[in-house]
Amino acid sequence: MLTRIDHIGIACHDLDTTVEFYRTTYGFEVFHTEVNEEQGVREAMLKINETSDGGASYLQLLEPTREDSAVGKWLAKNGEGVHHIAFGTADVDADAAGIRDKGVRVLYEEPRIGSMGSRITFLHPKDCHGVLTELVTSAAVESPEH
């Protein structure tokens, strides 16, 4: 079951400049940074609030590490802006399987590693009214009951 808006993924040309914009304009601070070589991104997570399912909502700022990454290609085509949205779940495997059974294309056969050790998958935007949609289970233990 999807129980929160986990994050909004925002593609940018320069991570440091964009982090600085969010800090000076809104006061949002960096909670975590990492490079995900598989996804081809350097990213910063800005924690905005905690959520009623025991998780949190973040902005995820994404700079491509190479032009031929998914985010790099998207940025070349669209320019800076919202790249995807992500819903949090205690069980990404079960939710991905259930959604696949409804005829929505799930982009990975098995979930992969996302920000902060989470397990993630993506749904095809053409099956989701134009919205690239991610499902996330945090690395921190989440109870399947909530």
Add this chain to the structure above:
Amino acid sequence: MLTRIDHIGIACHDLDTTVEFYRTTYGFEVFHTEVNEEQGVREAMLKINETSDGGASYLQLLEPTREDSAVGKWLAKNGEGVHHIAFGTADVDADAAGIRDKGVRVLYEEPRIGSMGSRITFLHPKDCHGVLTELVTSAAVESPEH
């Protein structure tokens, strides 16, 4: 102070079809619907989670009521997808004034009425790394202390 992701605004061609997609695919139910003639949209709010500042995070599905509305023009250019993101604050007037002082263009002179009687304003996407950004104060009384 911006204390939550209030909503993600998603533009769609047909509100009923899109609501049905979110219901059958994810189990998200409609919390509220309304027509905002000033904004030129028919909209549905789907409540996803509550937030640590006493508010909540929603998906806001938006169908233009006329082609020459902001959302109608955006949809004709971009197709369905994420139209804007919104941060919640207890005091949209103070935050908008502070952000304007930092050189970011605030689109309304004074906040206008948004979903569920909230007071809203928007920041120019070209000043926000490509992200059309809304600031929202809910109609329900919010304490300025949290």
